[in-house]
Amino acid sequence: APHQARTEGTCKKTKVAILGGGVAGITAARALTNASVHDFVILEYRDTIGGRAWHKPFGKDKDGKPYNIEMGANWVQGIGSEGGPQNPIWLLAQKYGLKTEFSNYDNVSTYNKDGYSDYSHLIGAYDEAYAIANAKAGEILTQNLQDQNAKSGLALAGWTPQAHDMEAQAVDWWSWDFEAAYSPIESSFVFGCAGDNLTFNYFSDHDNLVIDQRGLNFIIRKLASTFLHDNDPRLHLNTEVTNITYSDHGVRVHNKDGSCVEADYAITTFSLGVLQRGAVNFSPELPGWKLEAIQKFNMGTYTKIFFQFNETFWPSETQYHLYADPVTRGWYPIWQSLSTPGFLPDSNIIFVTVTNEFAYRVERQTDEQTKKEAMEVLRKMFPDKDIPEPTAFTYPRWTSEPWAYGSYSNWPPATSLEMHQNLRANAGRLWFAGEATSPTFFGFLHGAYFEGLDAGRQIAAIMQHRCVNADSAKLRECGPRKHYEILHGTSPYSDYTMLNGWAVDSSIDNNPE
Numbered sequence: 001a002p003h004q005a006r007t008e009g010t011c012k013k014t015k016v017a018i019l020g021g022g023v024a025g026i027t028a029a030r031a032l033t034n035a036s037v038h039d040f041v042i043l044e045y046r047d048t049i050g051g052r053a054w055h056k057p058f059g060k061d062k063d064g065k066p067y068n069i070e071m072g073a074n075w076v077q078g079i080g081s082e083g084g085p086q087n088p089i090w091l092l093a094q095k096y097g098l099k100t101e102f103s104n105y106d107n108v109s110t111y112n113k114d115g116y117s118d119y120s121h122l123i124g125a126y127d128e129a130y131a132i133a134n135a136k137a138g139e140i141l142t143q144n145l146q147d148q149n150a151k152s153g154l155a156l157a158g159w160t161p162q163a164h165d166m167e168a169q170a171v172d173w174w175s176w177d178f179e180a181a182y183s184p185i186e187s188s189f190v191f192g193c194a195g196d197n198l199t200f201n202y203f204s205d206h207d208n209l210v211i212d213q214r215g216l217n218f219i220i221r222k223l224a225s226t227f228l229h230d231n232d233p234r235l236h237l238n239t240e241v242t243n244i245t246y247s248d249h250g251v252r253v254h255n256k257d258g259s260c261v262e263a264d265y266a267i268t269t270f271s272l273g274v275l276q277r278g279a280v281n282f283s284p285e286l287p288g289w290k291l292e293a294i295q296k297f298n299m300g301t302y303t304k305i306f307f308q309f310n311e312t313f314w315p316s317e318t319q320y321h322l323y324a325d326p327v328t329r330g331w332y333p334i335w336q337s338l339s340t341p342g343f344l345p346d347s348n349i350i351f352v353t354v355t356n357e358f359a360y361r362v363e364r365q366t367d368e369q370t371k372k373e374a375m376e377v378l379r380k381m382f383p384d385k386d387i388p389e390p391t392a393f394t395y396p397r398w399t400s401e402p403w404a405y406g407s408y409s410n411w412p413p414a415t416s417l418e419m420h421q422n423l424r425a426n427a428g429r430l431w432f433a434g435e436a437t438s439p440t441f442f443g444f445l446h447g448a449y450f451e452g453l454d455a456g457r458q459i460a461a462i463m464q465h466r467c468v469n470a471d472s473a474k475l476r477e478c479g480p481r482k483h484y485e486i487l488h489g490t491s492p493y494s495d496y497t498m499l500n501g502w503a504v505d506s507s508i509d510n511n512p513e
């Protein structure tokens with residue numbers, strides 16, 4: 001087209017265009033650098049790298065200085081064990097001295113509308129059923145049987161929270177939704193359990209909460225600084241990609257500011273929310289198998305609502321406070337104290353987490369409306385206290401953030417690995433990476449980390465006419481990714497390979513320093 005011919009001359013030329021500067025974008029660039037491909041650019045919407053690892057100043061400390069709190073990713077999850085595989089995010093956290101504290105999920109108190117009420121035995125009952133369910137999910141996966149939803153998987157294992165048993169519903173929320181952002185009804189049984197296993201059994205069942213005042217994204221900025229120098233011209237901040245033209249020969253990327261980049265390959269790391277929303281235009285339109293995959297998976301919203309008070313009126317030694325609302329499941333259910341030894345002691349900060357429809361609800365409400373509802377809950381939980389109004393209050397609106405459109409992805413019931421592979425596979429020279437493209441670690445920082453790394457090294461290998469891990473029959477990845485024009489109902493166990501992203505093998509070097 002004449003228009004294209006005209007703009008072509010002005011496009012910046014590069015070998016690889018990395019679209020997005022979150023964890024996946026940075027590890028993709030890192031992998032290219034390690035493979036001696038230095039001719040790349042990173043195009044990032046915001047004025048900083050880090051993506052969904054995003055902190056903001058909030059409230060104030062004794063000296064009047066604001067705290068930094070995490071709007072997005074907060075934990076390093078499944079940190080790893082001595083001698084076993086290590087979560088690469090945890091390795092970065094250690095390397096760069098990120099301040100974190102062990103998150104103790106056993107340190108939870110339970111409440112209902114009348115205040116403290118000990119129904120913690122229900123947590124034990126869930127855990128017992130979960131162990132049984134988990135083994136069953138493994139059988140379904142390896143024997144190529146039909147997936148279910150997590151609710152039915154848990155029910156068959158003995159966990160049957162009744163509709164009006166609100167304490168059991170609160171425990172159900174705490175045990176499933178708090179991680180998945182979706183209810184057990186809305187979640188894949190097999191891949192919900194697999195995801196949980198792969199992070200918490202493969203690495204370890206320890207989560208550390210990041211309380212570092214430089215923000216969690218400090219480690220991502222540090223990682224980037226190992227190959228990007230100050231004012232590196234390859235990093236384009238404040239650059240919103242609006243249009244991606246792709247083929248088997250190359251990719252052209254147009255940005256809102258009128259600039260464009262022409263590359264041999266591109267990697268989009270945009271969130272599933274951005275893709276679902278059609279916020280970026282693709283020409284030609286993405287193929288049917290890709291569009292179907294984009295709409296098949298779910299983008300959840302996980303919202304932390306922060307309060308600072310002039311005192312810590314809740315038991316400060318307790319990390320988690322679980323509330324069972326008498327009417328509505330998911331109603332301001334989990335309160336997490338930061339004003340606790342090891343975290344931000346004496347900060348008088350506590351936050352409550354809501355997900356999906358409750359997150360959408362608070363996004364539509366004014367801050368004042370939300371504050372009022374949440375304060376009513378606090379007053380029910382602590383009826384003997386005279387609870388003051390908060391001195392600071394804030395929450396993000398993730399579903400409305402034009403660079404994220406949600407928090408993180410989840411697999412719906414009746415999903416197969418092949419369906420997911422279509423989310424992950426390249427379309428011509430356009431590749432896809434990020435949290436959502438990880439079949440093993442979706443929803444996590446380390447999922448994004450591995451996916452960026454993998455796309456970067458696969459592209460470098462293709463450009464250099466070689467295979468990734470050429471010497472290993474098990475880990476070898478040659479050429480572009482596989483997609484499935486026609487999906488089988490379920491995925492045979494032989495699909496669970498490196499090339500389909502099932503990257504869990506203790507022989508993988510998680511941290512190619």
Ligand SMILES: Cc1cc2nc3c(=O)[nH]c(=O)nc-3n(C[C@H](O)[C@H](O)[C@H](O)COP(=O)(O)OP(=O)(O)OC[C@H]3O[C@@H](n4cnc5c(N)ncnc54)[C@H](O)[C@@H]3O)c2cc1C
Pocket residue numbers: 019020021022023024025043044045046049050051052053071072073074075076077239240241242269270271274279280302303304398402403404406407408433434435436443444445446447448
């Ligand atoms: C509220 C919340 C809580 C979470 N909690 C945890 C947790 O405790 N532990 C954990 O491990 N994970 C957690 N996660 C998930 C974790 O944050 C993500 O998995 C990870 O940050 C995703 O990285 P990414 O590189 O795939 O995507 P992103 O970080 O979204 O990076 C994509 C980048 O693309 C940019 N972009 C988008 N659109 C455009 C455009 N049009 N043009 C140019 N650039 C664009 C974005 O600005 C962004 O920087 C949480 C996420 C949220 C939101």
